Amino acid sequence: MGNCISATIVACMGCAWKQCSCRRKVKKSVVLLVVGLDNAGKSAVVNYLFNKSFLTKEKVVPTIGFRTVTFNFKSCSIKLYDIGGGPQIRALWPKYYGDVHGVIYVVDANDHDRLSESANIFQELACHELIKQKPILFLGNKQDLHHAIDEFDIIQYMNISSVVNFAKCYTRVEICSCYPDKHKYFNLNKNIDKGFGWLIEVIKTNYDDIEKELHAKRSKKNPCDSFKINSWTAQSLAHSFIYSDTDSETYLKPIIPDDTEYKRRKRRKRRTLNNIFCISNNRTGPLPDSTIDINVPTTKTMRELIKSIKIEDLINNTEIDADAILSYRRPRRWSKKRPSTAPPGIELFEVHPVVKPHIITSSQ
């Protein structure tokens, strides 16, 4: 009798232990890569994500090589590779592409001269075989500075939507600043958290697929061969438009890169959405399949596609009118009046020279 009881107790405890260990296994390890040009603010973003510290306290020096930061976030253990952005180090980035689940790309939105350089590097990154179809969080950093451009300009000047649509990367563009918030209504630090939360969410929902792909690529000597239909985005996108907007719960929202159509659509949208709620952030995602024919994106077809894209076109598109930028000042955010994804510079922006704080409602 005693033996019996003890045996059942042991069995129960065993079960409980198993459950515990199972639960422990649920903790997913997510590896993220933080890249961008030098002086974009990568280390500052990483520091902010890691211990919520702002630049004033931290002494950031140019990162040489890379730095690994590990922390827990929403039942995931996150490992961030903070890689230096210097020209010598950029050549070594691809070594890490095979290990990561997602990418955080940081750009200095205040440095207009280097936007086209950054655009080229972003294009190279997004179209890389090992990065393609992984989620990318795109941060337009340094919004605290005077001449920083906002997300719409970034998307336009850096030609993000076409690159992203081509590479089929889930991408979310956020603007942020790593300095503490002096003006509460800007609330830019929160954007990093928001974007990061989104990135983790996307990775979590597609975790198994990404892992499978990573393993496949690791095991095969030639990573290009595994580029087949079994990729998770290709499947999930086949029967849906891209997603977007985790805030407003409107998940299926196509992004139309053609400018005129884009504007028309957004204007229509503004009329309907304006009074209900406003989305301050912009996301872009891959196009529906009808626009780009990638039924079977084998290595060959991909190579042809890459060849068919003229780099000059992309560069020319990213050319910026310097005078226009210098004369342009970022309009104050009137969150209620701002449409969700309006193109920049049209009459949708109302520039108010005198800011009356009591009118402004916080953007979030």
Next chain:
Amino acid sequence: MFHYIWSLINWYLRPFIKWVLRQTTHMCELQRICYGKPSGAPRTYAVEYSLRLSRNADIISLISYLDDIANQCAITIRSERGILEEAIRTVLITKKINPAAHPDFSKIFGKCVELIWGYRQLCVECEELRQIQYDSGNPVHEDLLLRLWDLLMPYDPLDARITKQWQGIGFQGDDPKTDFRGMGLLGLENLVYFAQEYPSAATHVLTHSMHPRYGYAFAIVGINLTSMALRLLKDGSAKTHIYNSSKTLPSLRAFHQFYCYLFYEFDGFWLESKPNNIMEFSSIQKKFEINIRMALANPSTVFRINLSVDNI
């Protein structure tokens, strides 16, 4: 817990032990330290420890007064004498030491005070210099930057202020100003000092940094090392070196020399560890820092650049 009990015992037992020793040796603790400990870091450490633990009201007010002066960077060569005399007088009176009977004491003790608060002032000075951002509109900063180029590349004049050439000495972009970032002017001054005072060592290191296989970016490694040197200075690990090496009031020069030693040694360490690529920098730097900290834990450590290698 253990720590708590130990500090409690210390708190009650220390005065008793001191009293016994005072009765037997007829000397106060500071005197015993000044006569008993070897000069340099061990003596200065002990004096600092003793002063900080003192419960005498006069000594406490003296320490806070000296701290204030050091925080305002008010110890200069001119004002130093007056400040030291006041400190020595206060101690002689409170500890009832007869200066005629102990002529050496005031000299030795003054030296220790000078080193302790000079170090404190050095930390403040470095921190202030660090917080000055590199400003390309400031002609002084620009001059300093151009001098760095002239010192490192005397036979290769700059084409323009903003040029790819800067990458040759290891800056990241075409314009070095963004690379100073968190280290501000301190990083630049360190580099200029290194190139100016140890030209042979600097060119030696620079040529190493251009090694096809084990090369690294000279300038930004230098800025990273500034950050490391400042870290060592601020957490007090560098005290050993500064106390041992300074003959007079520690100045910014002492910090620069400490930095030069670190840079020169790091170069050797880097080549010795034969890294595969630049990605191993942070791990190697960590190892290097541990080595330096271990060396500094030995109270007799003093760093000197060994220039003999240069002649090869």
